[in-house]
Amino acid sequence: MEYKKYDCDSYNIHTIKTDKFKTIRMEIIFRREVKKEELPLFTFLSDILTDCSKDFQRRKDMAIRLEELYKSIFYGVTNKTGNLYTISFIFEFIDPEYINDSDYLKEAVSFPFKVINNPKVKNKEFDLTNFNIIRKRLLEEIESLKESSDRLAIIKALEKMDNTSPSSFKVFGEREEVLNITPHTLYEAYLELLKTSNCDIFVIGNYKMDEIVKIIKDSYINRVIKINKPKLIVNNKLRKKPLVVKEKSNFVQSTLVMVYNIKDLTKEMRNSAFYVFNYIFGSGGITSKLYESLRSKNSLCYAVRSLYLKYDELLVIEVSLDKKNVGTARKLIEKAVSEMVKGKFLDTTLEDAKKNLAVSLKMSSDNNVSILSNYIFHVFDNVPLLEERSALIQKVKREDVIKCAKNLSLNTVYIQDATDNGGEE
Amino acid sequence: MKEINLKGLNETIYYEKLSNGLKVYMWVKKDVNTFYGTLSVKYGSIFNKFLMNGKTYEVPKGVAHFLEHIKFNESKDTTAHDFFFKMGSDSNAFTTFNYTNYQVLGTSNAKDNVIHLVDFVQNDYFTKSIVKNEKGIIVEEAKMGEDDPYTVMLFKHLDNIFNEYPYKDLITGSAKDVKKITLEDIKLVFNNFYHPENMFLVVTGNFNPYELMDALKENQNNKKFPKYLNPERIIPKESKKVRVEYEEVNINVTNKKIKVGIKIPKSNFKGYDDLHIRIMMSLILKANFGVTSDFRDYLLEKEIISDLSYTCDIFDDYVTLMFTIDSELKEEVLELFKDKLNHLEIDEKTFTRTKNANIATLILDYEDVEGVNSLIQREILSYGDIIPNLKEIYENIIYKDTKEFLKHLDTKEQSVLVLKPLD
Numbered sequence: 001m002e003y004k005k006y007d008c009d010s011y012n013i014h015t016i017k018t019d020k021f022k023t024i025r026m027e028i029i030f031r032r033e034v035k036k037e038e039l040p041l042f043t044f045l046s047d048i049l050t051d052c053s054k055d056f057q058r059r060k061d062m063a064i065r066l067e068e069l070y071k072s073i074f075y076g077v078t079n080k081t082g083n084l085y086t087i088s089f090i091f092e093f094i095d096p097e098y099i100n101d102s103d104y105l106k107e108a109v110s111f112p113f114k115v116i117n118n119p120k121v122k123n124k125e126f127d128l129t130n131f132n133i134i135r136k137r138l139l140e141e142i143e144s145l146k147e148s149s150d151r152l153a154i155i156k157a158l159e160k161m162d163n164t165s166p167s168s169f170k171v172f173g174e175r176e177e178v179l180n181i182t183p184h185t186l187y188e189a190y191l192e193l194l195k196t197s198n199c200d201i202f203v204i205g206n207y208k209m210d211e212i213v214k215i216i217k218d219s220y221i222n223r224v225i226k227i228n229k230p231k232l233i234v235n236n237k238l239r240k241k242p243l244v245v246k247e248k249s250n251f252v253q254s255t256l257v258m259v260y261n262i263k264d265l266t267k268e269m270r271n272s273a274f275y276v277f278n279y280i281f282g283s284g285g286i287t288s289k290l291y292e293s294l295r296s297k298n299s300l301c302y303a304v305r306s307l308y309l310k311y312d313e314l315l316v317i318e319v320s321l322d323k324k325n326v327g328t329a330r331k332l333i334e335k336a337v338s339e340m341v342k343g344k345f346l347d348t349t350l351e352d353a354k355k356n357l358a359v360s361l362k363m364s365s366d367n368n369v370s371i372l373s374n375y376i377f378h379v380f381d382n383v384p385l386l387e388e389r390s391a392l393i394q395k396v397k398r399e400d401v402i403k404c405a406k407n408l409s410l411n412t413v414y415i416q417d418a419t420d421n422g423g424e425e
Numbered sequence: 426m427k428e429i430n431l432k433g434l435n436e437t438i439y440y441e442k443l444s445n446g447l448k449v450y451m452w453v454k455k456d457v458n459t460f461y462g463t464l465s466v467k468y469g470s471i472f473n474k475f476l477m478n479g480k481t482y483e484v485p486k487g488v489a490h491f492l493e494h495i496k497f498n499e500s501k502d503t504t505a506h507d508f509f510f511k512m513g514s515d516s517n518a519f520t521t522f523n524y525t526n527y528q529v530l531g532t533s534n535a536k537d538n539v540i541h542l543v544d545f546v547q548n549d550y551f552t553k554s555i556v557k558n559e560k561g562i563i564v565e566e567a568k569m570g571e572d573d574p575y576t577v578m579l580f581k582h583l584d585n586i587f588n589e590y591p592y593k594d595l596i597t598g599s600a601k602d603v604k605k606i607t608l609e610d611i612k613l614v615f616n617n618f619y620h621p622e623n624m625f626l627v628v629t630g631n632f633n634p635y636e637l638m639d640a641l642k643e644n645q646n647n648k649k650f651p652k653y654l655n656p657e658r659i660i661p662k663e664s665k666k667v668r669v670e671y672e673e674v675n676i677n678v679t680n681k682k683i684k685v686g687i688k689i690p691k692s693n694f695k696g697y698d699d700l701h702i703r704i705m706m707s708l709i710l711k712a713n714f715g716v717t718s719d720f721r722d723y724l725l726e727k728e729i730i731s732d733l734s735y736t737c738d739i740f741d742d743y744v745t746l747m748f749t750i751d752s753e754l755k756e757e758v759l760e761l762f763k764d765k766l767n768h769l770e771i772d773e774k775t776f777t778r779t780k781n782a783n784i785a786t787l788i789l790d791y792e793d794v795e796g797v798n799s800l801i802q803r804e805i806l807s808y809g810d811i812i813p814n815l816k817e818i819y820e821n822i823i824y825k826d827t828k829e830f831l832k833h834l835d836t837k838e839q840s841v842l843v844l845k846p847l848d
Contacts (some may be wrong), residue, residue: 020456022792059725065718067778070785097787129726136731140751149572250677250847252571285515286506301463302569311832321565345846355513362532366457366794 001365003375004383006213010222011199015209021368024205024212028089028112028220029376030197033230034080034166040173041189044138044181046076050089053129054118059133062115069108070094070114074115077189080171082232082311085382087114087193092401095207105207106215114220119190124188125183135178142172149251149416150318154307156315157414160245163381166234167312191315194222198230202376204368223333233380236261239411246415254323255416258333269400270310271383272392276402279353280345281319281336282306286350289336289345290317298332300325315408323418330413339400341403343398350398358390367376429436433816436791439812440635443645446653446725448620449638450811452629453726459794460535460630462528464546465802467625468618470521470596477617477656484614485605485699486591487598490520491563492611495555496527496546505545514538520596523806530795536631536640543626543644549615556608559721564604567597573679575582581676582747584688585669585840589661592740623644630794660741665690665841675845680731680752684842685762687746691739693833699739700808704783704822704832706737710746711779712771720765729754729761740806746836755843766836773824779820788818 006013027425031036056062066072072093079086089113096105120127146152158168194200238261238405249255265274280289283306290304304319319329339345364370365386377383384392429438434519439451470490474483510518514531529542570576575593586592597603667688694702714721714735724730731752732747737744752758790800803831804811812818 022789058722060717060722064778067717067782071782071789094789105472127678132728133725136728140680140731144651146679147574179586252568253565286504287510288521295562299558300565302562302566320569321567352510356510356515359513359515359532362458363530366459 001373004209008217011201011220012379013201013203013213013216013221014375015213016202016204016371017206017209017377018204019206020366021205022095023092023368024095024203024207025090025092025368025372026107026109026112027202027372027376028091028116029200029202029296030193031230031380032085032197033201034083034085034169036166036173037167037177038189039078039080039085039169039171040138040177041080041181041186042085042193043172044134044178044186045189045193046078046087047088047134047138048126048186049116049119050074050076050352051134052120052127053115054120055114057120058130059351065111069104069111070099072108072111074112078167078171082309083166083234084232084311087197093404095205097207103405105211108214109215110219115218117220120185121190124187126186128183131186135181138172138178139175141169142175142178142338143170145170147383149249149253150320152249153255153414153416154316154318156247156258157412160243160414161412163239163422165236167309167314168237200376200379202372202379204372207393211233229241231379232311236313236411238263238409242410242413243414244415246417248419249416250416250419251416253320254326254418255318255320256326256329257412257414258317258330258410259412259414260279260317260337261409261411262313262315262404263315263409265404266419268392269404271389273396273400274308274310274404276350276353276393276396277340277359277401278306278308278315279357280349280401281340283308284353284356289339290333293332293336294319294321298328300329300332314411326415326417334410337408341402343402345397347399350401351395354393354396357393361386361390361393366384375393426635428812429811431507431791431816432814433596433820434788434791438813439544439638441638443621443642445648445650446620446646447641447645448625448805449641450625450627450801450805451632451634451637452721452791452801453632453634454501454630454794454797457631457794458532459530460532460538460628460632461530461794461798462535462539462542462625462626462628463798463802464542464624465806466525466527466619467523467623468525468614469521469808470594470598471522471549471591472618472658473509473591474659475656476659477654481659482613482656484610485568485598486594487563487596488606488614489525490597491518491556491559491603491606492614493518493525493527493613494563495551495559498550499545499548500550500557501552505541506688508541508545508776509538510785512538516542516796522592522596526802535628535630536637539626539628539637540640543641546624547619547621547648549612550827551608551611551615553608554604556611560603560606563597564600567595567600570595570597572677574676574844577676578678578682578684578749578843581674582684582686582840582842586667586688586745586844587671587740588664588666588668590663590740590743591661606760616651617656619655619656620650622655624807627798627805629798629801649786651688663742667838667839669749669840671841671843673845675841675847678846680751681846683752683755683757683758683842684844685748685759686840686842687766688838688840689744689835690743691742693835694744694830695833697833698808700812700818702736702744703807704740704819705827706744706746707783708776708779708822708827709769709771709831710735710737711835712775713765714748715770715779717775724758724761729757748825759841766839769834771827776824776827780822780830784816784819787819
């Protein structure tokens with residue numbers, strides 16, 4: 001893989017040339033620090049900008065154009081990673097080598113910029129028809145979070161932990177916040193996005209990158225000078241005594257969520273040792289300590305997982321199960337943490353975990369989205385490249401894993417209790 | 426070993442049927458790190474009644490899925506996961522209506538991994554205590570399904586469309602069904618359906634196909650299998666009518682959803698095979714209800730709906746079209762849908778654009794190791810074998826064909842399900 005950076009004054013283009021894929025993927029990323037009030041605005045904006053433009057008045061017109069470009073894909077997505085908020089426009093198209101069409105490369109590469117540069121705006125307001133369509137959809141998406149028991153429980157647990165922490169903010173925002181957005185405030189947000197965000201464009205594929213970069217430079221002129229790097233890590237407060245909250249729900253199963261702070265890890269440990277710890281502890285699927293204990297030995301659940309939120313410095317454990325087993329599950333999870341602290345895992349387990357993580361990284365390099373995701377954080381936070389990460393993982397020692405476990409501090413236990421008739425008969 | 430050239434796609438599939446009946450398909454991509462092996466057993470959740478040697482057998486619902494779960498146990502103290510974990514590979518499985526699929530994904534030692542995949546699936550280690558221990562886990566999985574409104578609404582809709590077909594039953598079985606499953610049921614199914622004649626292996630990615638084929642032959646030649654008795658699924662007779670024409674239910678959704686299901690006897694499409702039915706339906710549905718359609722655009726613009734999706738499936742002797750519509754305006758939506766279904770159309774420009782887009786997708790399909798594996802499985806299960814000239818088939822479809830096909834599309838038999846939030 002050949003990595004290259006092009007400095008375009010107000011933005012950078014980063015290219016990865018590889019012959020593994022038949023498509024070219026382009027991500028145009030605006031990044032800024034998380035501000036609660038901005039989240040629903042920019043989510044709304046990314047949706048409306050990819051729904052219509054001056055050239056493509058309706059979603060249908062945009063979809064037709066994408067089909068004409070040999071079924072290219074174009075969408076907007078917003079992400080919150082720790083304290084970093086990204087508003088991304090993703091465009092994926094077939095490598096021109098497979099198409100007998102001389103204008104295709106230019107038409108394709110310039111397409112997302114034509115859309116982003118020409119929003120469907122009149123009198124400093126987004127078009128009301130498109131605005132209403134997107135608003136309705138966003139409101140329904142916010143509501144639909146309540147349909148998924150595990151997602152809802154994790155959101156609630158993080159809110160209970162600290163509702164002023166960026167870790168607890170929802171990317172879609174709240175219903176009321178969306179209702180307060182107007183076509184005019186949305187247009188102001190559009191101008192703000194271009195004016196005050198850092199912009200990076202990433203391209204991965206097998207085409208002549210200099211040619212692609214030239215088309216991008218001709219298509220996208222951003223007059224904004226690059227801004228300082230946003231801070232990534234959220235410093236979530238610790239608790240002396242864990243907060244325990246139990247709430248009723250309409251679900252058949254109860255969901256238990258346990259949120260741990262991860263204290264004082266070096267950047268290197270965050271990028272390597274904690275992944276190994278979490279693999280052995282709870283993310284390694286069927287062979288993890290949590291899975292062994294809760295599912296294999298005690299038949300309490302179908303699945304249990306631990307999520308490493310690196311930039312929030314949190315570990316979130318989530319399990320759905322019969323309401324009568326919640327107490328047992330909590331004890332078993334705490335016991336598993338304590339065993340990790342005492343180093344109760346085999347050397348072979350450690351080596352196997354490292355091997356499996358190395359394999360996952362190797363597999364990631366077969367996927368353009370994974371390569372790009374890793375490279376984006378290489379650019380944003382100097383995360384090692386995929387090929388370097390494997391070597392770092394191999395260096396992790398038993399004491400590093402134990403240190404990760406010792407640096408956990410239980411913050412919040414959230415129980416989303418099943419409906420009264422949800423227990424076993 | 427046969428090399429099958431996929432016309433117009435510049436791709437090759439290596440194929441051989443082994444002497445015990447096991448069919449092996451391989452697709453090699455040298456520039457990736459990954460290999461992916463899947464062993465499929467043509468036994469799924471709808472096979473709970475079957476005929477063998479003139480005798481009828483019935484097992485509890487959910488047996489296929491239960492067997493998938495406990496299949497990973499290799500002996501008293503070992504599971505297949507232990508082996509794969511040591512190898513740095515990942516193994517998993519799933520069960521559908523029609524089949525059970527076992528998988529291994531890794532980056533090295535493809536031969537050993539695939540051989541172990543075949544070994545553990547063909548291993549007959551089952552005990553009463555394994556069956557007993559697994560019940561609690563599967564009951565929790567079934568309950569997870571009850572908490573997922575999308576699973577609930579799909580099965581409720583299938584229940585309303587079909588009178589006798591078992592597609593309405595949860596793949597896991599209900600908690601009650603799971604509790605009924607015995608060791609004897611498991612053995613009966615394993616002994617008769619987990620036979621090489623009833624399986625196929627698909628391996629995709631970076632590996633040496635000749636080395637793997639030699640190892641597979643040696644492995645299979647060293648095993649003895651009883652005579653394959655060709656158990657036949659008993660397919661109940663299904664009425665042309667839907668079971669329930671209209672129903673409203675309250676479930677754990679936050680926005681009202683309307684599902685419209687259309688049931689069409691396959692016999693309506695005389696002269697069309699399953700592949701052509703699917704291709705034609707895809708073109709027609711996209712033109713009338715897809716993101717580029719005027720109808721969908723109108724419904725969104727007038728804020729009658731907020732989303733619309735659709736599927737076309739073939740269930741034994743019936744073709745179903747299932748629409749899911751997010752809308753609060755039930756009467757208006759249903760009226761407009763009724764009218765639209767009576768006036769389905771496709772113009773030549775849309776036909777050409779959609780057809781070309783589908784052909785571009787075919788080219789892109791042969792890239793991702795897991796995606797290609799699934800694609801091959803899908804073709805074998807849907808059409809009995811891979812289709813080497815799929816691109817050509819698409820290219821040969823002309824506008825007139827879709828106009829002709831439309832004449833056979835009778836959308837009268839409908840089942841409407843309205844899903845409302847709980848109070």
